[in-house]
Amino acid sequence: MEKLAIKKQDNNLLKVNFKKNLDNPEFKEVISTINLPSDVLMKYTSKLSVSADEYKNCKNCKSLLTCKNKMKGFCYTPKVLNNSLTFSYIECNRKIEMDNKNKYLENVYLYEIPAALKGASLKNIYKDDDTRIDVIKKILSFYNSYKTGVYEKGIYLSGSFGSGKSYLIGALFNELAKYNKQSAIIYFPEFLRKLKSNFSTGVYGDLFDEVKNVPLLCLDDIGAENLTSWARDEILGSILQFRMDSKLPTFFTSNLNLHELENHLQITNSSSDKIKARRIMERIKYLSDEVILIGINRREE
Numbered sequence: 001m002e003k004l005a006i007k008k009q010d011n012n013l014l015k016v017n018f019k020k021n022l023d024n025p026e027f028k029e030v031i032s033t034i035n036l037p038s039d040v041l042m043k044y045t046s047k048l049s050v051s052a053d054e055y056k057n058c059k060n061c062k063s064l065l066t067c068k069n070k071m072k073g074f075c076y077t078p079k080v081l082n083n084s085l086t087f088s089y090i091e092c093n094r095k096i097e098m099d100n101k102n103k104y105l106e107n108v109y110l111y112e113i114p115a116a117l118k119g120a121s122l123k124n125i126y127k128d129d130d131t132r133i134d135v136i137k138k139i140l141s142f143y144n145s146y147k148t149g150v151y152e153k154g155i156y157l158s159g160s161f162g163s164g165k166s167y168l169i170g171a172l173f174n175e176l177a178k179y180n181k182q183s184a185i186i187y188f189p190e191f192l193r194k195l196k197s198n199f200s201t202g203v204y205g206d207l208f209d210e211v212k213n214v215p216l217l218c219l220d221d222i223g224a225e226n227l228t229s230w231a232r233d234e235i236l237g238s239i240l241q242f243r244m245d246s247k248l249p250t251f252f253t254s255n256l257n258l259h260e261l262e263n264h265l266q267i268t269n270s271s272s273d274k275i276k277a278r279r280i281m282e283r284i285k286y287l288s289d290e291v292i293l294i295g296i297n298r299r300e301e
């Protein structure tokens with residue numbers, strides 16, 4: 001008897017709470033779409049109340065940036081399953097629209113590169129510095145050629161620290177991604193370290209092949225790595241030779257100009273190392289034209 005009394009009391013509380021929530025128009029709208037009787041629905045009153053609040057937020061939402069729901073771009077939504085309710089977070093229309101709008105960015109792979117480059121665009125690049133004129137012209141020339149399927153050499157973009165070299169290449173690749181052109185920007189020092197640490201695993205071959213074969217490639221910050229003969233001859237040399245043979249456009253960013261990079265690639269003063277460094281340089285020159293960018297350090301602004 002005591003248990004029955006407690007159960008009856010609990011049911012009365014559920015009914016009272018459920019009836020109270022019916023005063024909420026959004027709550028009524030949510031449950032109107034659910035084909036279950038009231039005595040079942042009232043068992044989920046608290047969760048339905050959350051759904052109603054999030055549904056109201058969605059109705060009044062003006063921008064994905066101002067989303068008030070627990071998970072931005074999602075709404076806590078009920079669904080009937082075997083005569084009971086389950087709840088899950090469902091993408092809202094604004095989130096789906098935004099994802100579709102930015103889907104082209106999936107064509108750009110960033111390896112150990114700041115995520116900010118995902119938002120880089122040609123329309124936002126700085127044009128207030130005369131030292132940027134040559135590189136902007138070269139980038140626009142490549143953009144106009146490559147998007148229509150015409151091959152053009154890449155760029156070896158050298159210059160001062162923080163002048164925006166990586167951003168410029170990132171902006172170019174992002175714009176070409178809109179034409180379904182796939183690309184990768186690889187932070188070269190970390191790429192070498194990753195390959196070395198996974199030399200005997202499948203990661204080595206997969207990553208190496210991906211970089212060799214990607215239609216558009218930028219080796220970022222080349223010359224900043226702790227270079228070994230293995231990295232120079234087996235990794236860098238192989239990548240560049242493959243891309244030369246396959247006519248795959250290749251870009252480079254560096255704080256070193258071509259002459260300084262050649263000295264870096266020599267490793268030692270032996271005649272053998274000098275010849276090997278020169279071979280690498282010939283491949284780089286075949287794949288790209290050097291443009292020097294000496295500008296203010298944008299990272300300090």
